Amino acid sequence: MDPVTFSIIRHRLFRVVEEAVITLKHVSGSAITNEGHDLMVSLYRADGSLLMGGVGFLHHLTSASEACKSIIRRFEGDIEEGDIFLLNDPYTAALHTSDVYLVAPIHHDRKLIAWSACFVHVFDIGAMNPGGFAPDATDIFSEGFSSPGTKLVSRGRLRQDVWDTLLNMVRGPEMVALDLRSMIACNNVARERMLSLVDKYGPQTVDEAFRLLIEQSEQRLRQRLRELPDGRWQSRQYLEVKGEVFRVVLTMTKSDDSLTFDFTGSSPQSRFSVNCSKWASLGGLFAPLFPLLCYDIVWNEGVIRPITMVAPEGSIVNCIRPAPVSVATVGAIQSVNNAACSTIGKMLMASEKYAEEATAVWHANHFAIFMFGNNQHGRLAIGILTETFAGAGGARTFADGVDLGGEIPNPISRMANVETIEAAFPIRYLFRRRLQDSGGPGFYRGGAGGELAIVPHDAPDGGMHYVVSGKGTKFPQSEGLAGGFPGGVNDYVWVKTPTTGANADPFAQSLPDMAGEKMPVSWGVFPLMGQDALYVRWNGGGGIGDPLERDPEAVAHDVLDRVVSPAAAAQVYGVVLSSDGIDRDGTQQRRAALRRGRFARGTA
Amino acid sequence: MARISMMLLRLDGRVCCASCKAPIAAATDSWKARAALSETPVAGLPGAGLGVDRDVVVRQFSCPSCGALLDSETALPGDPFLEDMVSG
Numbered sequence: 001m002d003p004v005t006f007s008i009i010r011h012r013l014f015r016v017v018e019e020a021v022i023t024l025k026h027v028s029g030s031a032i033t034n035e036g037h038d039l040m041v042s043l044y045r046a047d048g049s050l051l052m053g054g055v056g057f058l059h060h061l062t063s064a065s066e067a068c069k070s071i072i073r074r075f076e077g078d079i080e081e082g083d084i085f086l087l088n089d090p091y092t093a094a095l096h097t098s099d100v101y102l103v104a105p106i107h108h109d110r111k112l113i114a115w116s117a118c119f120v121h122v123f124d125i126g127a128m129n130p131g132g133f134a135p136d137a138t139d140i141f142s143e144g145f146s147s148p149g150t151k152l153v154s155r156g157r158l159r160q161d162v163w164d165t166l167l168n169m170v171r172g173p174e175m176v177a178l179d180l181r182s183m184i185a186c187n188n189v190a191r192e193r194m195l196s197l198v199d200k201y202g203p204q205t206v207d208e209a210f211r212l213l214i215e216q217s218e219q220r221l222r223q224r225l226r227e228l229p230d231g232r233w234q235s236r237q238y239l240e241v242k243g244e245v246f247r248v249v250l251t252m253t254k255s256d257d258s259l260t261f262d263f264t265g266s267s268p269q270s271r272f273s274v275n276c277s278k279w280a281s282l283g284g285l286f287a288p289l290f291p292l293l294c295y296d297i298v299w300n301e302g303v304i305r306p307i308t309m310v311a312p313e314g315s316i317v318n319c320i321r322p323a324p325v326s327v328a329t330v331g332a333i334q335s336v337n338n339a340a341c342s343t344i345g346k347m348l349m350a351s352e353k354y355a356e357e358a359t360a361v362w363h364a365n366h367f368a369i370f371m372f373g374n375n376q377h378g379r380l381a382i383g384i385l386t387e388t389f390a391g392a393g394g395a396r397t398f399a400d401g402v403d404l405g406g407e408i409p410n411p412i413s414r415m416a417n418v419e420t421i422e423a424a425f426p427i428r429y430l431f432r433r434r435l436q437d438s439g440g441p442g443f444y445r446g447g448a449g450g451e452l453a454i455v456p457h458d459a460p461d462g463g464m465h466y467v468v469s470g471k472g473t474k475f476p477q478s479e480g481l482a483g484g485f486p487g488g489v490n491d492y493v494w495v496k497t498p499t500t501g502a503n504a505d506p507f508a509q510s511l512p513d514m515a516g517e518k519m520p521v522s523w524g525v526f527p528l529m530g531q532d533a534l535y536v537r538w539n540g541g542g543g544i545g546d547p548l549e550r551d552p553e554a555v556a557h558d559v560l561d562r563v564v565s566p567a568a569a570a571q572v573y574g575v576v577l578s579s580d581g582i583d584r585d586g587t588q589q590r591r592a593a594l595r596r597g598r599f600a601r602g603t604a
Numbered sequence: 605m606a607r608i609s610m611m612l613l614r615l616d617g618r619v620c621c622a623s624c625k626a627p628i629a630a631a632t633d634s635w636k637a638r639a640a641l642s643e644t645p646v647a648g649l650p651g652a653g654l655g656v657d658r659d660v661v662v663r664q665f666s667c668p669s670c671g672a673l674l675d676s677e678t679a680l681p682g683d684p685f686l687e688d689m690v691s692g
Contacts, residue, residue, distance in 0.1 A: 231690040437651025473655035482610040483673035546673035568650035595671040
């Protein structure tokens with residue numbers, strides 16, 4: 001094919017996805033979509049294979065491919081021009097019920113030529129807890145409606161009976177309707193732009209470009225893998241729910257031009273909803289693989305071909321229906337992400353050529369806190385604290401991680417302004433800022449996470465409630481590399497209404513300043529009523545290299561910047577500070593003493 | 605000489621410290637078993653958080669010759685070392 005035409009078609013595909021994302025955001029009315037960018041848009045070939053992965057949460061690229069393939073199988077002979085299908089069953093293809101896929105066939109001259117797909121985390125899905133994350137669920141039947149495939153739009157006409165049925169099963173149906181309409185609009189724009197492309201270049205040329213694009217991605221990834229050393233790398237993640245500890249264990253083996261991710265040794269599936277299905281695990285390992293290994297390769301089926309996954313059936317990474325999975329995206333899937341990020345980082349670090357692409361684990365623990373209740377405008381409000389998308393960057397081999405730097409699996413994630421949240425919910429922020437000592441220490445420090453506190457404000461019912469599905473309080477999960485320490489952990493603290501009769505400080509600026517009983521919480525539904533407050537801190541990224549080798553000036557700067565405490569400077573980095581600045585002799589002695597301490601236990 | 609990580613090299617069939625070049629173990633063996641091991645409880649680190657598990661530690665594997673920190677991993681007691689091996 002003429003390389004210029006090929007290149008034009010390739011770039012047009014990027015623009016199709018980009019414009020569809022813009023459409024999705026313009027029509028959507030929820031902060032989780034507009035601000036947090038908990039979304040994804042992508043394009044698929046006629047057989048459902050991934051053609052062009054878009055931005056947003058990358059776990060979904062392979063799952064939506066399976067969604068297309070599943071729709072093709074289920075609706076064989078009944079897929080028509082203008083149709084749009086809904087699918088959100090995690091045991092068919094989706095990650096959890098509240099991430100709803102809308103997939104749409106694209107026909108040209110009555111022939112199926114491609115698919116578009118998108119998802120958003122809908123306002124509600126009818127699970128036992130508002131917002132979709134259902135920590136109290138014991139099976140998938142308590143996690144809202146789940147469809148293995150439903151035709152929502154038929155030949156361009158909305159199926160009102162299906163629409164009404166769906167909206168009859170959820171809280172806030174007007175908001176869910178807006179979510180669904182945003183996805184319909186997104187798919188419509190993707191279809192129109194794709195057809196415009198086909199009209200210009202012809203279906204044969206465009207399809208040939210699709211085929212070449214996939215072939216090119218496969219060749220380029222295989223070539224990259226051949227340039228990397230063969231080997232085997234391991235990672236382990238701990239998750240805890242109500243005292244039970246689960247492990248996600250990964251051995252990644254690279255041989256010639258292929259990679260195998262083997263999760264043998266991971267815990268059996270849990271009675272809690274942190275499990276994930278095999279499609280979710282597959283998406284979970286690809287989420288870091290796309291940006292770390294394929295930063296200059298189009299994310300499509302060609303990238304998938306060299307990769308094999310082994311996920312034992314009945315384990316936490318390949319659970320059996322009807323195990324609950326609503327917390328999967330911040331549970332086992334995120335642990336799969338983290339483990340894959342860690343092993344890929346180690347492999348890259350073993351290469352002179354690609355060492356600069358290595359990274360410690362970023363933001364390993366989402367805190368899925370969904371607030372719900374009547375707001376100051378008299379409407380039901382359900383929504384996530386979008387600070388979970390603020391994340392924290394892992395350290396690189398050439399620089400510190402970026403404070404509040406987002407996360408690997410979603411290159412466009414971000415948090416909403418405080419004012420956006422305060423406008424939608426009857427709450428007021430006491431503070432929101434970077435969290436001291438949250439970035440994993442190292443020669444290069446992990447990026448800092450954050451902390452916040454909120455109180456009820458102007459609430460017609462005296463406050464509201466929140467659902468917290470919070471792993472990450474017991475075990476650090478943002479692993480470091482080459483000696484770097486992991487990032488800090490999360491905390492969720494219910495500061496209960498003072499019983500002393502004294503009023504809480506309405507302007508408290510730290511957790512210790514806040515009056516009342518401080519009760520750590522992590523799993524379930526809790527009140528934010530009266531003079532209650534909710535304090536949340538979230539993890540930093542992992543560090544890289546030896547903290548005792550970090551430039552003392554950089555440590556002193558971090559202390560001045562309040563990202564590192566004086567205690568951590570002395571205890572972890574071995575930097576002694578005085579009122580005059582760095583005590584050079586004291587630092588040298590302190591570091592020598594800490595280094596000697598490493599021999600105290602002898603060899604392993 | 606081949607690179608294993610920022611802190612480790614493979615030299616003459618052995619895993620060596622990248623700082624002092626001292627051999628630690630045969631390339632086919634677990635180098636971590638030959639490294640100096642120290643453990644830091646996560647709960648004892650500055651800014652550890654309120655709910656941290658009391659048993660979880662950061663294992664630090666250091667060069668037995670020069671004390672350079674070679675690798676670290678988060679672990680509960682009894683869990684095996686994470687074994688990374690570069691072929692060649």
